[in-house]
Amino acid sequence: MHTVDGIGWGGPVDGMNDRQNPVRVLEDNKQNGYHYLRLFGNFFADVKILQNLTFRSNVGIDYGSNTSRNWQKKYQSGYLVNDVNRVINRQSNSVKTTWSNTLNYNLVMDKHRLDVLGGTEYYVEDFSEFMASREGYILEDPDYMYLDAGTGLKDNEGFGAKHVLLSYFAKANYSYLDRYLLSATLRYDGSSRFGENNRFGTFPAFSAGWRISEEAFIKNATSLFDDLKLRFGWGMTGNQEINNNAIYNIYLANYDFTSYDINGNKSGVLPSGVFLSQNANPDLRWEATSMSNAGIDFSFLNQKLYGSVDAYLKKTSDILLLPPYIGTLGEGGNKWVNGASMENKGLEIVLGHRGNINEDLKLDITANLDIVRNKVTHLPDEVVNAYGGDGRGQNILGRTLDSYFGYVADGIFRTQQEVDEHANQPGKGMGRIRFVDLNGDGVINDFDRTWIGVPIPKFTYGFNAAVNYKNFDLSFFLQGIGPVDVNNEFKIYTDFWSAIESSSNKGARLLDAWSPSNPNSDIPAASLTDDNWEARLSTYHIENGTYLKLRNAQIGYTFSKELLNKLKMQSLRIYVGGDNLGILYKSGSYTGLDPENPGFGYPNPLVVTAGVNVRF
Amino acid sequence: MKKIVENRYKIILMIWAMAMVSSCSNVLDVGPRGALNEDQVSNPEQAEGFVIAAYSQLGNDEMNRSFSMYQYGNVRADDAYKGGGGINDGDVFHFMETFTTSRPDQWNYDVMWYNIYVGIRRCNEGLRILDKFTEDEYPLVAVRKGELRFLRGYWYLMLENLFKNIPYIDEHVAVDDYKLVLNNEFTRDEILEKIAADFEYAVEVLPATQPQVGRANRIAAYAFLAKTRLFQAYEQSASHAVSNINPTRLEQVVAAADQVVASGYSLQPDFANNFLPGSYENGMEALISVQYSANDGVTSSGGGDTRGRVNFGDILTVPQGIGCCDFQKPSQTLVNAFRTNANGIPLLDNYNQQNVDFAIHTVDPRIDHTVSRPGAPWKYEPNRVVTTSWSRATAIYGTYNSMKENVSPDCDCFINIAPFFGNTKARIMMRYANVLLFKAEALIELGRQDEALPLINEVRSRAAASTERLVQANGQPTSNYAIDQYVPGENIVWNQENARKAMRFERRLELALEGERFFDLMRWGIADQTLNAFFNAERGTRSIYQGANFTKGRDEFLPIPQNQIFWSENRYVQNPGY
Known part of the structure; x- marks a missing residue:
């Protein structure tokens, strides 16, 4: 890490790659951080126009400011050298203003209850940012390194963005005897991000509920139910999360990439120009999601068992997308489009139990299980390849969004005979991964790819418990997911020498790589270059990401009143607990540390807390 | 009185609200920020x-x-x-x-x-x-x-x-x-x-x-x-x-x-002038060049630095002795191609049968403009002698380095783009010598090799005249130079086949490491x-x-x-x- 004097930074040596000394990078950047300031609040006026009719005007402001002063220090780390220090100041401001006006009408008449709301909302988001930097500081000291102390090159950047939403909406809730519940909403939302013809989207919704437990035929027959309610709902929502400039034809004067020293002056301000950066799409429209759900809420025997079951069908159409494009378009190929449509089907179950087993022992338990299935249902020609596939007919249609597309690995070659008998696979050899010749043409190439994984778990679940025994309390939360295909991107660092960044540190699994003296290993032989292209996305990298984790737990003790009275305290509790306490289960086939973060070599940080709660 | 005031507030509020409803959708006309449309350009x-x-x-x-x-x-x-x-x-x-x-x-x-x-x-x-x-x-x-x-x-x-x-x-x-x-x-x-x-x-x-x-x-x-x-x-x-x-x-x-x-346009009197920065850039032999610059207000590659539009394409070919990262290592075969016989003529057929030994053999002076080697000066600087430590993976790639695109580390055109080093020397896209050799090639393939001979010899005699800067600290030439024009009947039989061979060899020597060979x-x-x-x-x-x-x-x-x-x-x- 350091040179022999213990002060200078060590650099790469022969045979090592030319990456920076990580300790230097950490040390030289530890003073760099940022300050974030946020101020928000709202003013409103209420006017009672009639007994049941109220008008409210509300103005909300949310201001955020982010400032930072970062330095880049000089360094010499072997042959990696930076001989100029630099300070970079950044400042960004965002102002979000919401102005809403609503009329609210309430009516309670006998057994009827009606609540109607109508109004408008106007939302503006304004963002600006600038950066200023300067080089050349005599001291590398926080008290010295301000922009005006620099003597070298100056640079600056800036950026601005604005977008506006304007909505009209109406909502009505009606209930009869608190037994029959109806609600309807209509929104008419406009966004500055869409073209004139498609600025507004209409998004209706309604729901109905029937509290069966309030019906006489139940109430009179049994006291089993605390609550039993059937629900049904249908609604649409819109999404406009795209670039503010998405609909426009855009030419940019990006000085860095359009300037040129046409005069041969070698320095100074250069002549510069513009380039086409984006093509207009005046027909861009809101992405819309419609969702139908039916559910039941229940609670039995004074919450001995309570919970809910929901089934839903969610259809999203015209998904907004900035698709990659063919290379011949150069820089001018960007165009926002309305892409695929998809469908999510799901079932959500929540069960709970609350009860006192005896005077000293109390329990509160909930468990949940969610099941979702996703499928792309429509794929316009324009985006037929934007979601993966081979460009020859295999595409995402009918499959789960973001499914993996790649090669099928079939173990490794263990004998020369296996190598010889296999199809023509460039780079094949003993100890190398064998890829399946899916189309049987005797060559392993692009035509041998298929869909190799679904990135959505079969199910997810959680279990929450709180137990009180005398003065002790214990709570914990378990969370887990069922079988899911994850792309263990970190395997490229743990299983291969040369699939990426060779001559750098690798995982210990590589020590068990196949070799003639270790012929049973499933890890391919270490090689100087990735001739067999094992870094390609294949089933070798796709693993089962199932896990069950103890997300958090806490144990506490509350002191008795008698003791506290002597100490003149109202309450005193001591506790110890923690977050990310451990992976209780993961699939045996998962080779990394944490299947929740398959592209990351570090586990979630374990946090242990201990504390005392005192009230006087 | 109170009632009236209250009503006045109500009215103001209602107007306030109406103003918003009627202002309507033109508030949604928000043009792009910091961008232009086609009419504006x-x-x-x-x-x-x-x-x-x-x-x-x-x-x-x-x-x-x-x-x-x-x-x-x-x-x-x-x-x-x-x-x-x-x-x-x-x-x-x-x-x-x-x-x-x-x-x-x-x-x-x-x-x-x-x-x-x-x-x-x-x-x-x-x-x-x-x-x-x-x-x-x-x-x-x-x-x-x-x-x-x-x-x-x-x-x-x-x-x-x-x-x-x-x-x-x-x-x-x-x-x-x-x-x-x-x-x-x-x-x-x-x-x-x-x-x-x-x-x-x-x-x-x-x-x-x-x-x-x-x-x-x-x-x-x-x-x-x-x-x-x-x-x-x-x-x-x-x-x-x-x-x-x-x-x-x-x-x-x-x-x-x-x-x-x-x-x-014409050939530079000294071959070196094509590969030196400063007043030599955009010289008489450079028909068009890529212009590079520094201190020009450009923030390059990812915002990391403000050094300008330097030669990012060739930034990796700087040897370790003066920068990073020792890519583009001239091959032994290329170096051997510069060997000449006692008459100053390249070994057209068997140049690669033996590695050149600089202590014994004579070479074309263009080698010391093109390829650096341990023991020889870097870029015409007698006191800056290349060592094996300038090379990074010597067992794999040897100890030669490419010089034409590089500069002296003392030049203020040598720019640290940490951790790399670039330079602002204009890169010649088309050199007059290249055109002479295009013409020679066309003439030879047309069977008019006699007309091609003076063109090739023009290139060779300029090379022969380009030894002034190729000296060591003791004043001795960096290598033993021997180069001469082709003289039919004396050092070559100038038929179409030999002319073709000589022309192809000349292209290689003259344009080595300038992106033409493949x-x-x-x-x-x-x-x-x-x-x-x-x-x-x-x-x-x-x-x-x-x-x-x-x-x-x-x-x-x-x-x-x-x-x-x-x-x-x-x-x-x-x-x-x-």
Whole structure:
């Protein structure tokens, strides 16, 4: 890490790659951080126009400011050298203003209850940012390194963005005897991000509920139910999360990439120009999601068992997308489009139990299980390849969004005979991964790819418990997911020498790589270059990401009143607990540390807390 | 009273609310920030900007896709090894230089393809905008169109020589039709004809000199026209074999080259002047160069530094002794090619049978302008002597370094782009000497080798006169130089076969490490025999070539990037053999 004097930074040596000394990078950047300031609040006026009719005007402001002063220090780390220090100041401001006006009408008449709301909302988001930097500081000291102390090159950047939403909406809730519940909403939302013809989207919704437990035929027959309610709902929502400039034809004067020293002056301000950066799409429209759900809420025997079951069908159409494009378009190929449509089907179950087993022992338990299935249902020609596939007919249609597309690995070659008998696979050899010749043409190439994984778990679940025994309390939360295909991107660092960044540190699994003296290993032989292209996305990298984790737990003790009275305290509790306490289960086939973060070599940080709660 | 006040508030509030409802949707008219639309750029002043932006792309390359063609013209040929930290440092270029593991899905081919089309699109956008103006509105419109067509020709020639079967798109193609333009719509000959048409247009409208040094002029256009016609003369079969050498095209090469020869350009008196910074840049031999700059307000590559538009494409070829990262290592075979016999003539047939020994053998002085070696001065500085520690992976890639694109570390044009070092020396895109050799080549293939002899000798005598700077600290010459002109009957029999051999050898020596070599071999149809002989010669000492093999009919061109076949919805056809 350091040179022999213990002060200078060590650099790469022969045979090592030319990456920076990580300790230097950490040390030289530890003073760099940022300050974030946020101020928000709202003013409103209420006017009672009639007994049941109220008008409210509300103005909300949310201001955020982010400032930072970062330095880049000089360094010499072997042959990696930076001989100029630099300070970079950044400042960004965002102002979000919401102005809403609503009329609210309430009516309670006998057994009827009606609540109607109508109004408008106007939302503006304004963002600006600038950066200023300067080089050349005599001291590398926080008290010295301000922009005006620099003597070298100056640079600056800036950026601005604005977008506006304007909505009209109406909502009505009606209930009869608190037994029959109806609600309807209509929104008419406009966004500055869409073209004139498609600025507004209409998004209706309604729901109905029937509290069966309030019906006489139940109430009179049994006291089993605390609550039993059937629900049904249908609604649409819109999404406009795209670039503010998405609909426009855009030419940019990006000085860095359009300037040129046409005069041969070698320095100074250069002549510069513009380039086409984006093509207009005046027909861009809101992405819309419609969702139908039916559910039941229940609670039995004074919450001995309570919970809910929901089934839903969610259809999203015209998904907004900035698709990659063919290379011949150069820089001018960007165009926002309305892409695929998809469908999510799901079932959500929540069960709970609350009860006192005896005077000293109390329990509160909930468990949940969610099941979702996703499928792309429509794929316009324009985006037929934007979601993966081979460009020859295999595409995402009918499959789960973001499914993996790649090669099928079939173990490794263990004998020369296996190598010889296999199809023509460039780079094949003993100890190398064998890829399946899916189309049987005797060559392993692009035509041998298929869909190799679904990135959505079969199910997810959680279990929450709180137990009180005398003065002790214990709570914990378990969370887990069922079988899911994850792309263990970190395997490229743990299983291969040369699939990426060779001559750098690798995982210990590589020590068990196949070799003639270790012929049973499933890890391919270490090689100087990735001739067999094992870094390609294949089933070798796709693993089962199932896990069950103890997300958090806490144990506490509350002191008795008698003791506290002597100490003149109202309450005193001591506790110890923690977050990310451990992976209780993961699939045996998962080779990394944490299947929740398959592209990351570090586990979630374990946090242990201990504390005392005192009230006087 | 109170009631009235209350009512007044109510009324104000209601108006307040009404104001909002009626202001309605024009509040949603929010134009883009910091961007322009087509109307705003469609005027003569902004149209100039499209031309500048098109030139800008010449210098918008970077280490992994160098427009100097050092990877594709030198490393891929027998002139240089990839270099760097090891065989896997930039492994895609190792696959490329050994051919057997080269794949259509290598990212480096895709980024090269894309970034050349960025250059083409900038030209096409500029031409589309310029078409809106008359000469009255915009007096320079024809000249600027000529410059854009020159640049478009430059990009297409680069692309055509890399990939062969390419989609050709001009300014008249609608955006939505781009992906429908196929890569087998035109033959190589037809595409070269279109490229030649761009240069012919440029020749018609460009002035002989331009007031600004960076702009293309008529002479540069003639030079590129000669180059295009020369490639076009060697007609290729579908499997890249030379099927015919077209004499009409050769005549066109001679005609275009004659225009360059008749211009005010000429050879530099000293070869070194082409590769030195400062007042030597854009000199009498440089028909057009890529202009680099520093302290120009440009924040380069990811906002990391503000050093400017330096030569990012060649930034990795600086040796370790003065910077980073020791890529482009000249090959032993190239070094051997500089050996001369006692008469100062290269060993045309058996130069590679023995490694040159600088203590004993005589060499062409151009070697010490082109290749550095331990014990010899770096870049004409007698007191800055290269050592083996300047090289990074000596066991793999040896101890030679490339000098033409590099500078002295004392030059204020040597710029630290931490942790790399670039420079701002203009890179010559077309050198007068190259044009002389185009003409010599065309004449020889036309059977007029006697007319080619003085051209080759002109290049050789300049080389012979370029020893003044090649001295050590003790005043002695860096190497034992012996170089002479070809004198028929005395040191060579000047028939067509020998003239061809001498001309090809001369191109190699004169233009070594300038990005030309592989494309020369491809044009001549001898890439397979030359490179396989090279692998056989070097395999014993250079382990990187253990499995190397050039497959005739495939490796003359890169594969069409798999990614582009994908985005074409499988309309593009892969090159043969891949």
